[in-house]
Structures are given as structure tokens and as C-alpha cells.
Amino acid sequence: MSFKRNTLLLALMGGLLVNQSVTAAPAAVPLDAKASDPHVLGLMQGIPPAADKVVNFSNFLRFPFTRWSFSHIREVVPTVQVSRGDGPVSALPRAERDDIDSLSFKPIGRDSTMTWEQSLAANYTDGIVVLHRGKLVYERYFGALKPEGQHIAFSVTKSFIGTLAAMLVAEGTLDENALVTRYVPELKDSAYGNATVRQVMDMTTSIEYSEDYADPTAGVWEYGRAGHLIPRPAGYSGATSLYAYLQKLKAEGEHGQTFAYKTVNSDALAWVVQRATGKTFPELVQERIWSKLGAEQDAYVMIDEVGTGFAGGGFNAGLRDMARFGEAMRLNGRFNGQQIIPEAVVADIRKGGDQSKFAKAGYNTLPGWSYRNMWWVANNDHQVFTARGIHGQTIYVDPKAEMVIARFASYPVASNAQIDPTSLPAYTALANLLMTKDQ
Amino acid sequence: MSFKRNTLLLALMGGLLVNQSVTAAPAAVPLDAKASDPHVLGLMQGIPPAADKVVNFSNFLRFPFTRWSFSHIREVVPTVQVSRGDGPVSALPRAERDDIDSLSFKPIGRDSTMTWEQSLAANYTDGIVVLHRGKLVYERYFGALKPEGQHIAFSVTKSFIGTLAAMLVAEGTLDENALVTRYVPELKDSAYGNATVRQVMDMTTSIEYSEDYADPTAGVWEYGRAGHLIPRPAGYSGATSLYAYLQKLKAEGEHGQTFAYKTVNSDALAWVVQRATGKTFPELVQERIWSKLGAEQDAYVMIDEVGTGFAGGGFNAGLRDMARFGEAMRLNGRFNGQQIIPEAVVADIRKGGDQSKFAKAGYNTLPGWSYRNMWWVANNDHQVFTARGIHGQTIYVDPKAEMVIARFASYPVASNAQIDPTSLPAYTALANLLMTKDQ
Numbered sequence: 001m002s003f004k005r006n007t008l009l010l011a012l013m014g015g016l017l018v019n020q021s022v023t024a025a026p027a028a029v030p031l032d033a034k035a036s037d038p039h040v041l042g043l044m045q046g047i048p049p050a051a052d053k054v055v056n057f058s059n060f061l062r063f064p065f066t067r068w069s070f071s072h073i074r075e076v077v078p079t080v081q082v083s084r085g086d087g088p089v090s091a092l093p094r095a096e097r098d099d100i101d102s103l104s105f106k107p108i109g110r111d112s113t114m115t116w117e118q119s120l121a122a123n124y125t126d127g128i129v130v131l132h133r134g135k136l137v138y139e140r141y142f143g144a145l146k147p148e149g150q151h152i153a154f155s156v157t158k159s160f161i162g163t164l165a166a167m168l169v170a171e172g173t174l175d176e177n178a179l180v181t182r183y184v185p186e187l188k189d190s191a192y193g194n195a196t197v198r199q200v201m202d203m204t205t206s207i208e209y210s211e212d213y214a215d216p217t218a219g220v221w222e223y224g225r226a227g228h229l230i231p232r233p234a235g236y237s238g239a240t241s242l243y244a245y246l247q248k249l250k251a252e253g254e255h256g257q258t259f260a261y262k263t264v265n266s267d268a269l270a271w272v273v274q275r276a277t278g279k280t281f282p283e284l285v286q287e288r289i290w291s292k293l294g295a296e297q298d299a300y301v302m303i304d305e306v307g308t309g310f311a312g313g314g315f316n317a318g319l320r321d322m323a324r325f326g327e328a329m330r331l332n333g334r335f336n337g338q339q340i341i342p343e344a345v346v347a348d349i350r351k352g353g354d355q356s357k358f359a360k361a362g363y364n365t366l367p368g369w370s371y372r373n374m375w376w377v378a379n380n381d382h383q384v385f386t387a388r389g390i391h392g393q394t395i396y397v398d399p400k401a402e403m404v405i406a407r408f409a410s411y412p413v414a415s416n417a418q419i420d421p422t423s424l425p426a427y428t429a430l431a432n433l434l435m436t437k438d439q
Numbered sequence: 440m441s442f443k444r445n446t447l448l449l450a451l452m453g454g455l456l457v458n459q460s461v462t463a464a465p466a467a468v469p470l471d472a473k474a475s476d477p478h479v480l481g482l483m484q485g486i487p488p489a490a491d492k493v494v495n496f497s498n499f500l501r502f503p504f505t506r507w508s509f510s511h512i513r514e515v516v517p518t519v520q521v522s523r524g525d526g527p528v529s530a531l532p533r534a535e536r537d538d539i540d541s542l543s544f545k546p547i548g549r550d551s552t553m554t555w556e557q558s559l560a561a562n563y564t565d566g567i568v569v570l571h572r573g574k575l576v577y578e579r580y581f582g583a584l585k586p587e588g589q590h591i592a593f594s595v596t597k598s599f600i601g602t603l604a605a606m607l608v609a610e611g612t613l614d615e616n617a618l619v620t621r622y623v624p625e626l627k628d629s630a631y632g633n634a635t636v637r638q639v640m641d642m643t644t645s646i647e648y649s650e651d652y653a654d655p656t657a658g659v660w661e662y663g664r665a666g667h668l669i670p671r672p673a674g675y676s677g678a679t680s681l682y683a684y685l686q687k688l689k690a691e692g693e694h695g696q697t698f699a700y701k702t703v704n705s706d707a708l709a710w711v712v713q714r715a716t717g718k719t720f721p722e723l724v725q726e727r728i729w730s731k732l733g734a735e736q737d738a739y740v741m742i743d744e745v746g747t748g749f750a751g752g753g754f755n756a757g758l759r760d761m762a763r764f765g766e767a768m769r770l771n772g773r774f775n776g777q778q779i780i781p782e783a784v785v786a787d788i789r790k791g792g793d794q795s796k797f798a799k800a801g802y803n804t805l806p807g808w809s810y811r812n813m814w815w816v817a818n819n820d821h822q823v824f825t826a827r828g829i830h831g832q833t834i835y836v837d838p839k840a841e842m843v844i845a846r847f848a849s850y851p852v853a854s855n856a857q858i859d860p861t862s863l864p865a866y867t868a869l870a871n872l873l874m875t876k877d878q
Contacts (some may be wrong), residue, residue, distance in 0.1 A: 048745045048746070048747050054746070056745065072519075075742060078516060081513065086735070087529070148525075241487060243487050280486065298737060305493070305496070306487045306488055306493045307483055307488065307514060308487050334875070427773075
């Protein structure tokens with residue numbers, strides 16, 4: 001990427017939240033899922049593609065280019081492999097149902113109903129897989145995603161580092177009550193200087209850093225530039241690695257009081273976990289999770305310029321493999337003939353975090369929820385717990401319904417608050433269908 | 440990568456050919472294979488690595504950083520996957536011998552002998568596999584390469600696009616006698632305007648472009664900057680894609696007279712092949728070769744900023760999989776239970792190209808050799824033919840000895856003329872050993 005592109009990009013940075021057509025003039029209404037399909041737009045088609053159809057580092061986070069890029073991250077930025085290992089692929093027996101597309105539900109805050117099939121388009125779904133009792137009952141792909149492709153999981157990545165950390169706590173390798181600085185002395189002058197590992201694991205730290213994607217000056221963008229996960233402007237003089245940025249963070253209050261969702265916590269945790277084990281985040285995912293799932297495909301992780309894996313949101317994988325991870329969590333950690341995640345770790349996640357601390361964060365679509373080990377926990381009668389990423393990435397586990405949903409999406413706006421209303425009630429409706437009606 | 444790094448890099452560009460220690464002061468003598476081992480140097484070790492141990496886009500083509508980067512290309516630049524597919528791995532039965540390391544041979548131009556084992560260090564071998572009658576008789580890894588890792592193949596990549604082109608000619612999809620412009624009209628004002636597909640396939644085009652890596656102003660560096668395979672200086676105003684650069688190339692004589700090894704030909708051929716098929720180079724490798732070999736691992740290809748796969752040198756793969764491809768070529772295209780490459784295509788390669796045209800190019804270590812379909816053909820009594828890449832990458836097929844050698848290396852200098860003297864006679868000695876002595 002040339003520095004000229006950087007300059008251009010700076011102007012476009014806020015564009016992540018602005019729906020623009022592929023042509024120069026911004027569209028008043030975002031292209032819908034069908035109209036923004038990369039095949040319809042001709043993105044990256046032709047040998048070589050025409051200049052206005054190219055998706056690369058200069059535009060890959062801007063809708064509608066995201067419809068292509070989210071399924072092609074490794075073609076845009078450096079990545080590190082997470083090997084599936086050399087064992088056999090674990091079976092996902094098929095028992096596909098034909099009564100799901102027409103399933104009707106009422107979106108949050110609306111009076112009219114919508115069908116399951118309509119919800120997929122409404123959410124710019126790139127792919128969705130539903131397992132019921134371990135069988136694949138539903139599977140669809142749209143846009144640029146294929147069954148054999150990998151899609152960015154964004155913050156679903158956090159649930160991997162959270163799970164790994166909880167596994168290390170359970171086995172005694174990591175002390176959740178210790179200060180972060182026991183493992184990472186370099187963080188002593190930062191906001192993390194007086195935080196415990198557990199506070200980081202549950203995101204109850206208090207840090208001067210904004211996760212507001214709509215604000216171009218938000219910390220999350222600074223962080224992206226530090227990690228070179230997004231382009232830097234000409235003359236950039238900020239941090240040049242993820243961990244250099246973490247060291248600059250300042251506290252904005254007392255830790256432990258409130259849930260505050262901040263991506264930096266996941267990487268601070270990854271730094272801790274890596275120091276505790278001497279292994280990198282991608283290596284740990286590979287050794288402890290991915291190679292044991294019987295995954296179909298290798299996965300991969302975005303890295304910064306010093307090779308650090310982006311634990312806050314850089315994981316990419318195949319959709320059915322994400323479903324396998326969800327199924328392992330549903331089965332209390334036991335999957336593919338082995339106990340991959342200790343039962344106590346899954347139980348600790350399912351138990352959830354402090355609901356009063358979560359409530360202070362004001363998530364309107366998630367009443368009564370909490371956050372534990374970097375999982376979102378519904379604390380409802382279905383004992384639902386989920387991994388969630390911006391633009392609609394999901395692993396949704398409903399133990400009571402014996403259902404797991406894995407979804408990749410490229411919703412134009414980085415806001416799950418806009419996606420939840422047409423997703424969460426659809427998932428509940430599907431759970432009820434699966435529980436009450438065999439096919 | 441920041442534009443400041445680009446500036447720095449410009450100064451270092453020639454450094455590819457200069458042996459430098461990892462510290463600031465250039466060493467008078469290059470570090471040897473053992474001293475430049477990335478583990479010894481501490482490259483990319485630590486979480487995160489220390490600043491002077493980081494390998495990234497700013498230094499990844501400079502020795503000794505190459506000792507790490509050549510096994511980690513995807514962690515430095517964007518790449519596209521070449522899937523192994525979902526079939527079973529093809530067997531490479533083991534019959535390892537213990538009499539190879541001590542094998543003695545006389546390097547070209549020297550009076551004293553050297554052992555096989557010594558030759559591996561002399562050539563900065565990162566990995567080497569020898570198959571004899573399809574069995575794995577020898578396998579070693581050094582430096583940053585592991586059996587489950589992928590290494591850059593550099594110009595061995597050319598033999599993939601050459602083989603694919605020959606396959607398309609054999610099946611009638613591509614006319615070797617047609618002008619390049621029949622498939623790629625965009626090249627009509629370039630040196631390729633009056634070249635035939637066959638001239639490009641055999642590199643007998645005459646093009647104003649230098650492959651001299653020792654010359655910082657050589658075309659090969661301009662080409663690398665165009666493809667963003669190497670950093671660009673601040674204020675860069677040259678071509679910004681591989682194919683944009685090809686369109687600027689001028690003729691420097693009459694085509695068809697002399698073999699002239701120029702990387703641009705491989706990408707011109709890839710453009711032709713992709714237009715003839717409507718598929719990308721990585722897709723074609725995947726569909727027609729990689730997914731049929733029973734490869735152990737996915738491979739991948741470096742791409743430029745518009746997503747074009749670098750057919751001149753961007754292929755990366757596991758070493759045993761490279762040996763599988765060599766074995767398929769040894770067996771006249773039949774491997775893993777199927778005819779992967781038509782027998783006539785392999786025969787056409789083995790027959791070789793025009794030796795008189797090759798001789799004019801003045802390769803002192805390759806007397807009597809020729810070049811056909813982007814393979815190097817020895818035209819000797821063993822009917823040896825090889826794929827060759829700078830810094831010591833090799834697939835060496837000796838049909839008479841029923842031997843295939845696959846080697847990855849990170850020799851400090853981009854010159855096979857310096858590597859051949861301790862490689863080619865070693866391979867001949869090993870062939871003779873395998874032919875005369877069972878173990």
C-alpha cells in the first residue's frame with residue numbers, strides 16, 4: 001500500500017459506518033444484501049479486475065467492499081496459520097430441514113413479523129449453519145463466502161482468548177487474581193498497572209478508550225492503526241504495534257465496577273496468556289482447540305507488524321468449523337471423542353458474569369445478559385451463551401434447545417444493536433421449533 | 440508498513456545481495472548457516488519480539504532475515520490460498536537411508552571433496568526431501584522450516600504456470616502459436632505485442648528488462664515494487680500492479696532467437712492462461728494440480744494489490760508436497776491414482792528446449808541444458824529436469840535414477856550460479872548411490 005492510499009483512507013475511515021455504493025457518489029440508502037453481493041457488483045472479477053472493482057487494503061473495511069473482503073482477509077493483510085492438524089475431519093451428520101426458511105418471528109421493537117429467510121438478507125448474512133443435537137439441520141451461503149472459504153470472525157475471536165485464559169486458570173498456569181503486571185511488567189505504567197487478570201477476562205477494567213466505531217477519533221481506530229490492521233495516514237507517528245498501544249492506555253476510573261466492552265482488553269489478556277505459556281495466541285488456539293476439533297480447514301489470524309496475533313478480532317475460519325467449536329461448548333467441552341475444554345471452564349462461562357455490572361453498560365437488546373471469560377451470556381431459561389463480533393458474526397449456543405448457530409455476516413454498520421432485533425428473536429423462534437417439532 | 444519504512448528499505452534494497460549481520464554493522468563475511476539460524480539469532484522470538492529481532496515487510500528480503508521470512512511469507516504479505524481439497528493424503532512410504540549424509544562428491548570447480556551433509560549447510564538448506572522409487576529415503580529440516588510449514592518456492596513457481604500452459608495447449612484450450620495479444624489485447628503496445636505464446640512459454644522473448652538482482656536499478660526490482668512484493672519508496676509513481684508493469688515493457692531485439700530468463704514472462708503467460716480459462720492462476724494450480732496430488736497441506740500464492748497471483752515466484756508450499764509434485768512429473772504425470780498431467784506434456788518438457796538458444800544465455804554451471812515450458816532440462820543421460828528458484832529452491836527429477844529431490848533454501852545471495860557447484864554434483868552422486876547400492 002502506498003502512502004498516498006493512506007491519505008485517501010484517512011478520509012474514508014469513518015466510511016465504515018457510512019453506506020456507500022461502489023461508485024463515487026454516496027447512496028442515500030445502503031445497497032441491500034442482494035444488490036451489494038460482490039458478484040452483482042463485480043468486485044474482484046476480471047483478470048485483473050477493473051480499478052473500481054478492486055478490493056484491497058485501501059478500502060477493505062468500507063461497505064460494500066466488505067462484502068468481498070470479509071471472506072478474503074488473507075488476500076488483504078498478513079496472516080498467520082492456525083493448522084487443523086492432520087487428524088480426520090469430525091463428522092457433522094446432515095439432517096437438513098425444509099421448515100426453517102418460512103419460520104416466522106417478530107423482530108425486537110417491531111409490530112410486523114418477518115421470516116427466517118428474510119432475516120438472513122436483512123442481516124447481510126454471508127453464511128449460517130445450524131446444528132441440532134449435533135446434526136446439521138440448516139446451512140446457507142451468500143455473497144463471497146463458500147463452504148470451503150474462511151470469513152473474519154471479528155470479536156468472536158475474543159471468546160477464543162477468553163476460553164484459553166479460563167483453561168489456563170483452571171489448570172493453574174494462570175492466576176486470575178494476580179495483577180496483569182505479574183505476567184506483563186511492561187504494562188505497569190498503563191491503565192492495566194493495577195488491574196487483575198480476572199478484571200481483564202471479564203472486561204470490568206476502566207480504561208480511557210472508546211469502542212465507538214461511529215467516531216473517527218475513537219481509540220478503536222487508533223488501535224487499528226497501531227496494529228496496522230487499517231491503513232495509517234501519511235506522517236503517522238503513533239504506536240506501531242498492538243502492544244505498544246496498550247502500554248499508552250490510561251485509566252478513567254476504578255477497575256471492577258462496570259462491564260465496559262473494549263477490544264484492548266482481549267489483547268492485554270492475550271499478552272498475559274502468551275507470557276504465561278511462552279506460546280503465541282495462534283499457537284495456543286491451534287494446539288488446544290483447533291487441532292482437536294477435527295476442523296475441516298485451517299484457520300488464520302491477522303497479525304500486526306511485529307507478528308502479534310490480533311486476539312481482539314483477527315480470527316478467520318470456515319463456518320462449519322465455527323459451528324464445531326460451538327458444539328464443543330454446548331457439549332460442555334467434550335467433542336470429537338475428547339475433552340477439549342474442561343467441563344468446569346464451560347460451566348464457569350455458562351454461569352455468566354455480574355449482571356448488575358453488565359446492566360450499567362446499557363445494551364438495550366441484551367436485557368439481563370452478562371459477560372464472562374469473553375463470552376456473552378443471556379442468563380435466560382435456555383441458558384444461551386454466545387460469541388459476538390461486529391457486522392453480525394456469531395456463535396450462538398442454546399443448551400436447552402440442543403442448538404448451535406454459527407453465522408458470518410457483513411452488515412454495513414458495525415453495530416450489533418442494529419442486527420440483534422432481527423437475529424435474537426429469530427434464534428429463539430428456531431430453538432422453539434427444534435424443541436417442539438421433529439421433521 | 441509506514442512510508443518511513445519504505446524510505447529505509449530503499450537504502451536496503453541492494454542489501455538482498457549483501458551479507459549483513461543482524462546488527463547494524465555489516466559483517467565482512469556472511470554468517471554461516473548455523474550462525475544465521477533464526478533460533479540462534481533470536482529472530483521473531485519473544486512476545487513481542489525485540490525491535491531488532493523483528494522480521495516484516497521492511498526487511499524480509501534481506502539476509503539473515505530471509506532465514507525466517509522464507510518460511511513465513513504469509514505473515515509478511517497478503518496471500519491467496521491454494522487448497523489441498525478434502526481428499527486423503529497420498530502416501531509417501533518411508534525407507535530412510537543412513538548412508539547419504541556421508542556421501543562424498545567434488546563440487547564444480549574445486550579440487551577437494553565435500554560430503555552431502557556439508558553441502559546442506561553450504562547451501563543454507565532449510566529443508567530437503569529425497570524420494571527414490573516413490574519412497575522417502577531422506578528428509579531434513581533446518582532453520583525456520585518445519586515439516587508442517589510452508590516455504591517460498593520463488594521461481595519454482597514458474598514451472599507450475601509453464602506446466603499449466605502446456606496442459607492447456609495439449610487439450611486445445613490454448614494455442615501456442617497464437618500471438619499473446621489474442622488472449623491479452625492489453626499487451627499490444629508492449630514488447631509482447633508481437634510475441635507468440637510459445638516464445639513466452641520458453642522464454643525466448645527479447646525484452647528490455649534485467650533479472651540482475653545485484654543491480655538495484657534492474658527491472659526485476661521495478662517489477663517487485665509494481666506488484667508490491669517489496670516496499671515502495673516515498674513518492675513512488677511507478678506501476679501499481681504486476682500487469683500494469685508488463686504493459687510498459689519494451690522489446691530489445693527479435694523474439695525467438697535466444698533464451699533469456701525473465702520473470703515477467705511467467706506473469707505474461709499467467710495472464711494469457713487466465714484469460715484462456717477464466718480462472719486465476721491460484722485457482723488453476725488448485726484445481727488441476729494441488730487438489731489431485733493428495734497434498735498434506737494447503738499451499739498459497741503471493742498477490743499484488745489488485746489480487747493477481749505472482750506466477751513468476753510467489754508460490755509457497757510444504758516440502759513433502761513439492762516432492763509429490765516432482766514425483767508426479769517423474770511418473771509422467773500419473774500420481775495418486777490418476778493422470779494429473781497428460782503424459783505428452785511431461786514428455787514435451789523432458790524432451791527439452793533449443794540447446795543452442797539456451798547456450799547463448801551463458802549459464803556456466805548448466806552446459807548442454809535447455810528450457811522448456813518453464814522447466815530447466817539437463818538433456819543428459821539421466822534425463823534430469825528441474826524447477827529452480829533463487830536462493831536455492833529446487834525440484835530435481837532424475838528419471839533414470841528414479842529419484843526426486845525437493846529442496847528449500849535461504850542462501851544469502853540470489854544466485855544459483857553460486858549454489859549449483861555444491862548442489863548439482865551432490866545430486867548426481869546421490870543418484871549414482873541410489874542406482875548402485877540398496878540399503
